[in-house]
Amino acid sequence: MKKRILVVDDDNMNLVRTKMILGQEYEVLLAESGKEALEKLKVEKVDMVLLDIDMPEMNGIETFERMKDFAAETPVIFLTASGLEEDVVNAIRLGAANYLKKPFRPQELIKRVAQEFAKQ
Secondary structure, three states, X not given: OOOEEEEEOOOHHHHHHHHHHHOOXXXXXXXXXXXXXXXXXXXXXXXXXXXXXXXXXXOHHHHHHHHOOOOOOOOEEEEEOOOOHHHHHHHHHHOOXXXXXXXXXXXXXXXXXXXXXXXX
């Protein structure tokens, strides 16, 4: 059975691109907001979350903190276009498995995801 990855990003193009990159190897679920991601995580079994940091309403850091109430074991790789080192440091401090700066090369995304699954 394929591993399931939830990709959370407010930019539809990023969602489509990420699903194209990972869709052959993994089952990819999509969410366009932190709120939608939390709703899906409550009802779907997910093996990993790729989470954008900079989103309106509820950013990725807040989404990640709320996930801990019911999906604490799910590894999270943050995707960020932010050049702010502080964002990345906060994400890692909160327990993120890894991060990837956008725009990323497809091979780099595939490699990071595979590395995290190899740890499980």
